[in-house]
Amino acid sequence: MKGIVFIMDGLGDRPLKELNNQTPLQAANTPNLDKMAKKGINGIMDSIKPGIRPGSDTAHISILGYDPNIVYTGRGPFEACGVGIDIFPGDIAFRCNFSTVNDEFIVTDRRAGRIRDNTSSIISKLNEMKIEEYEDIEIVFKESTGHRAVLVLRGEGLSDKVSDADPKIEGKPPKIVVAKDDSAEAKKTADLLNKIVKKSYELIKNHPINLNRVEKNEPPANIIIPRGAGAVPDVEPLNSKYSLNSACIAETGLIMGIARFAGMEIIEVDGATGGVDTNLDNIVDTIMDNVKNSDYDFFLVNIDGADEAGHDGNYKEKLEFIEKVDDIVVSKLLELKDTIIILTADHSTPISVMDHSADPVPIMINGSDIRVDGVNKFNEIDATKGGLLRIRGSDVMDIILDLMGKSPKFGA
């Protein structure tokens, strides 16, 4: 028996006047999702708890069975996972921007002219960095997309209780990082970070890429500015926690980062853009191939387009994307045998809000021996009549494991 948790990112919505007071999911023509609802058990889910407005990261952390209130110390560690740095409990990770400072050390462009190319070569130079007083601390940089990068500090006596170096506006120097508590660890980390920021300028201001940018009148990526400190928590990998052999099929670095963080394997999909233009054929082929032919027994799948359309406030795009997923992907999922499928969302991204909201999301479970509940449409409203009633993200792994016959008994 295999298991799939299939997340349509940002799927949930609120009624829209333009759709005759229906949500995009209600208004969309989704024969396959509805068939799944009819064959399965339905309900609504709060990925964290009622009223809490989740990020995609905290929602997925919760759905994978980890407590985001404990595990989510900051964005840094998940960004680090997302760009593929191997991180270890106790590491302190930061999001960074390549920025531009002038000779007076004033930030003139927080995003270094939105530099897109060749940051990996600048990063190579940064990775030569050693800070004299802190030679025992390992300093690891890695480029992300565009002007973004990640910094990981590894060694004894560090803390994530430090402020950001990012001044947030241009025309100011990088902020002096300060300790957020009285610990020696926080003071040490703050001092180290201030030295890293200075040192980064020394190391890369005359990097060939930057000299070239200056020549072309583009802002050089001549300094690195960290923010969003987070200590890497000590979590049990998903596979050992639940005795699974798990893999993640996702489109965005954020979700892949969460999956890597949980120790899952990442299966990449050609043409997966994370937008409404993503290659759904490739995604569903990858799912079907791996469920049928690989040794993985558990899959986290995330398709991001509905969230993107929600953030853009584009109800037509959201509705059409839902119909495409229904047609191309869900139609195939219905063919799977010996598989428990939980299809849900991580959060709502209502068109009217253009951001995540705390509205619960519909959830349905398909598979053999399911207690079918008579709900025959998959949407936010009909789901409330279903047999699952209202559950939480933190229930999902336990439920799917039980239905897969892989759940340990608690007691005798």
Place this chain on the structure above:
Amino acid sequence: MKGIVFIMDGLGDRPLKELNNQTPLQAANTPNLDKMAKKGINGIMDSIKPGIRPGSDTAHISILGYDPNIVYTGRGPFEACGVGIDIFPGDIAFRCNFSTVNDEFIVTDRRAGRIRDNTSSIISKLNEMKIEEYEDIEIVFKESTGHRAVLVLRGEGLSDKVSDADPKIEGKPPKIVVAKDDSAEAKKTADLLNKIVKKSYELIKNHPINLNRVEKNEPPANIIIPRGAGAVPDVEPLNSKYSLNSACIAETGLIMGIARFAGMEIIEVDGATGGVDTNLDNIVDTIMDNVKNSDYDFFLVNIDGADEAGHDGNYKEKLEFIEKVDDIVVSKLLELKDTIIILTADHSTPISVMDHSADPVPIMINGSDIRVDGVNKFNEIDATKGGLLRIRGSDVMDIILDLMGKSPKFGA
């Protein structure tokens, strides 16, 4: 966008034979509440958790987003807030009775003949109190209604782990207060309290008010007897916790005390009695005026009559009061624009129980973009068919904040 949490105290009930097996809320004619149900999303709520029989205080604490298991150390601090004493974390607060003792120091009347007038002048005398060995401890008395008063102790090394001085029955001397644990703080506080009880008798036995009462053959209020010790917890005020500018419109000292405790402003209403005879016109005018014209963006409203009728076991009074609230108050609430209204109760006060019960209460949410669920009556039974399903008191603030667009995102 403004928000109102509107509590009909003790509204929930159980089916009554006299009402053809309907609850008073079911049997009442409530076109406006039903219109709200039809326009909104409905459900049931356990203000603390299923099966826990809440007080109005603990229920409101939970609904305001504080954990009563942590915050509710005893009745004292909330009574102190209710009578308007400014309390601070670490203060130890007590409910007190004015009582009557005879020359042998035996309590002959625990309520001093239910004295109603002039207790403030006796309190003034009590506030001169100094206890020799504890001159660093500030001792603050304040009168409440009737024979009731409040005592607050402020200073270093105090504890709320002390027993009551109240002997509970007449014919006995005040109980010697003892420490409930081995701490020096509890022993010190117990010793101090015993001295305060004795000293109170010395200070007020010959107070003119008391000499006058003795002359008129009324029991003098010649001693003060504390009970219900509670340490004032360190809580974040509601306004900073949720970035709100909040106010409370309530009828009873208990609810006003909770609101003051949460740092809310109190808006007083002329003619609000807390009974079924309360001036509902003034209450609704106060609500409407403040929602429309004040800078407050969040209101806690409590109307107490249904609870009173429940305690009295008077189903007709409860039903009629519900109809009056529907007619006078809810009809107007329906006119409010750009306002999220959560209408619910703090607990059930079933006619057949004549006290609070743990039966969940109906809850409904109105406002723009709400996921309307097809429920078209507001009562304990229809509410269970609604889209909210079953939530908790501790979800209420998070949910209303999200719908008001004031919720921070947890994660990215």
